[in-house]
Amino acid sequence: MKNCSVLSALLCLFLGWSPVIGQTNNEMSVKGVALKAEDNTALGFASVSLLSLPDSQVVSGTLTKEDGAFFLQGKKGLFVVKVTSLGFEPYWSKSFQLSANNPIDLGSFSLASATTTLDAVEIQARKSQVEFKLDKKVFNVGQDLSNNGGSASDILDNIPSVAVDLEGNVSLRGSQGVRILVNGKPSGLTGISNADALSQLPANMIDKVEIITNPSARYEAEGNAGIINIVLKKDQRKGWNGNFNFSAGHPANYNTAINLNHRREKFNFFGSLGFRYRNSPRIGFSTLDLINNDTTTSLDTYTNGNRGGFSGNIRMGFDYEISQFHTFSASALYRLQDGFNTSLIEYFDYDYLRQLSLITTRETEEQEDEYNLDYQFEYKRTFPQKGRSWTTAFTYSSGAEEEFMTAENLFFDPEYQLLGIAEVSQQIDNGELEQEYVLNSDYIQPFNEEGKFEAGYRGSLRVIDTRYRVDEWDAENSEWVKLPEVSNEFLYEEIIHAAYAILGDQISRFDYQLGLRTEFSQIDTELMETGESNSRQFFNFFPSLHLGYEISPGSNLQWSYSRRVRRPRFWDLNPFFTFSNPLAIRTGNPDLNPQFTNSLELSYLKYWDKASASASVYYRKTNGVITRITTVDEAGISYTRPENLAEEHAYGLELTYSQDLLPWWKLNASTNLFRGTIDAGNLFPELRQDFYSLTARLNSQMDLNKSLQLQIMANYRGPRQTAQGSRKSMLYTDIGLSQDLLKNRATFTLRVSDLFNTRKYRSEAFGDNFYRYSEFQRAPRRVFATFSYRLNQKKKPNRQRRGGGDDDMEF
DSSP states (O other), X not given: OHHHHHHHHHHHHHHTTHHHHHOOTTOEEEEEEEEETTTOOBOTTBEEEEEETTTOOEEEEEEOOTTSEEEEEEOSEEEEEEEEOTTBOXXXXXXEEEBTTBOEEEEEEEEOBOOEEETTEEEOOOOOSEEEETTEEEEEOTTOGGGTTOBHHHHXXXXXXXXXXXXXXXXXXXXXXXXXXXXXXXXXXTOSOHHHHHHHSBGGGEEEEEEESSOOTTSOSBOTTEEEEEEEOXXXXXXXXXEEEEEEEETTEEEEEEEEEEEETTEEEEEXXXXXEEEEEEEEEEEEEEEETTEEEEEEEEEEEEEEEEEEEEEEEEEEEEETTEEEEEXXXXXXXXXXXXXXXXXXXXXXXXXXXXXXXXXXXXXXXXXXXXXXXXXXXXXXXTTOXXXXXXXXXXXXXXXXXXEXXXXXXXXXXXXXXXXXXXXXXXXXXXXXXXXXXXXXXXXTTTEEEEEEEEXXXXXXXXXXXXXXXXXXXXXXXXXXXXXXXXXXXXXXXEEEEEEEEEETTEEEEEEEEEEEEEEEEEETTTTEEEEEEEEEEEEEEEEEEEEETTEEEEEEEEEEEEOOOHHHHOSOOBOSSTTEXXXXXXXXXXXXXXXXXXXXXXXXXXXXXXXXXXXXXXEEEEEEXXXXXXXXXXXXXXXXXXXXXXXXXXXXXXXXXXXXXXXXXEEEEEEEEXXXXXXXXXXXXXXXXXXXXXXXEEXXXXXXXXXXXXXXXXXXXXXXXXXXXXEEEEEEEEEEETTTTEEEEEEEESTTSOOOEEEEXXXXXXXXXXXXXXXXXXXXXXXXXXXXXXXXXXXXXXSOBGGGOOO
């Protein structure tokens, strides 16, 4: 009955406007499609107003959809339509008489780009930093000073609701299991390890980031927390255009990113080249208290290391318009890495009286070589019927990673004098090979005025072969001896077949999108050392529902539901994974099951002339939560491996607000307040967590003069509970200053990341026989200097308002 009450309340919420929606008998309609004059593409989210004549009073208004289409209703009379969007000259229709027998179709019309001169200042529009759409938020990051000189990880860490942890893992609204896409598809850029790839991809190659918290059935079901789509730069303007970015930072961090585009007639060629060299220090400390037979011993660990090396990527491709209704695209991407990591770990053993008894050091050097190759081919067929299309794409990715580490253990007394214990020398060889084939086919069929039916298929095959070998030096026989208990070869094969269908339409001010996705997946693993194999199959349904209601122009209500999955990755299933720290061993779990999440979200969006705001209430329930659980044996060795917990509930309120406080000062802020409950009773009867947490972000951009801009960004992450402990709060600040040069064709930027050196990851964990506190710093305060030059482009300075609409917001 309780669920019925909730459902009834939601129905009443939307049906409460039924008188508005239903009373259309005496209303007449106006429709049309707005296009950009420069390239004849759709002009989405422009402001459309229906004005009565002769008094020019606004009778009705709306925003154009993503395809530029709009639909208005009004009473009988004489009217004119006005369409405005930032960066474009206003469009005025001819006057027309509206009546029941004379619905008006304005057809397709174009808005010219606005480039005017006022007091010797060029007035142009930059793209909004944030755009709200029915099923996603789009962050245009190209103009953000906080990204200059950084990586894709830095960009994501500065986006509301997204966090990047110490190891580079990405979470959304406090939950991991995020699906990372590049240009809407899995890519060799992310390869085997998302964390490593994101840290190597220069930020200046990225155009925008799409955050999809409740994906529709169109997207893969993988990623229980949602999808993050990274869109790389590519321009469609005619002739040559592009940009060149060169950055130097301290500690050693050097970036080069070049993006070029050439369009002529039916061809569009694009390419990008990125290089990065870094050498980042990493420091950490942890203390472990081990309870054994009513006595407590302790182990303090200090870590000092450097992680760096060279990485580069090159991407080339073209679009070819075969004919009016046929387009073919192809692209290739190659990424390589030559990494070098060093570390010194010091262990201090204390007895039950807290007296130092032994000091052990472990010094490691690691060479890490990696490459990824990615091919994408796409054919798109359009039809005379507007909006109808069929797209087929094929992607092939391959990659290899080779890591070779040497490690040496030495033993000292409390006075740091070398003991007579023989040193331990080890060699660790880890290699991975990956291949992935993906085929997509998508069909879109419009109907009625705004209706659309979509259907598609996706098939993928992924094969990974990883080997892990540890050899130890046998001084007596002067030879390396393999340690079979920690050496293995692991084979992983994943096959997924998926089909989906989506139905969407607009009824007056009401939008809906209903979708269903089915996925069959088969995962096979084999441990070559022992011959153990595991094969599992899953067949699941993933429905989605998105509803939208335009209360008034610039005021929208949205509601969405989706079901998602996070399947165990190959490193989650590999029972042997790492031996870099012999006192802290991480392994996989071959018996791990997928986790499933049901997600609900209700959002309200409001736009004013110089401000915008959104409020989202969301709820997620996850069954079989995949999380890492740590146990410690009597010798003080910790073992961490992924387990399925019973369930997790997350309740949250996310608020964002942006405003032009003054013509030269823009401010945007966001916060996410959430409650989480974790039930691990299936593993530990008493292990249940119930907590509240908060994240917040404030971004201030100030134009100090016509060509000088200052940006200050502050991020706060509140404390939160984990399955076995907690993560402490963290507050850090970034600041950037940019100066335009060479008649606005170039920009010099100086940026400081983590200005006050407070970006430290602190956590604590509990177990039946241990307590551990850890503190690590992934990278200390960093300083970057960046020079950017734009080919056949000029930086678009701050705008002056020319009407309302979604794209008029610049934050």
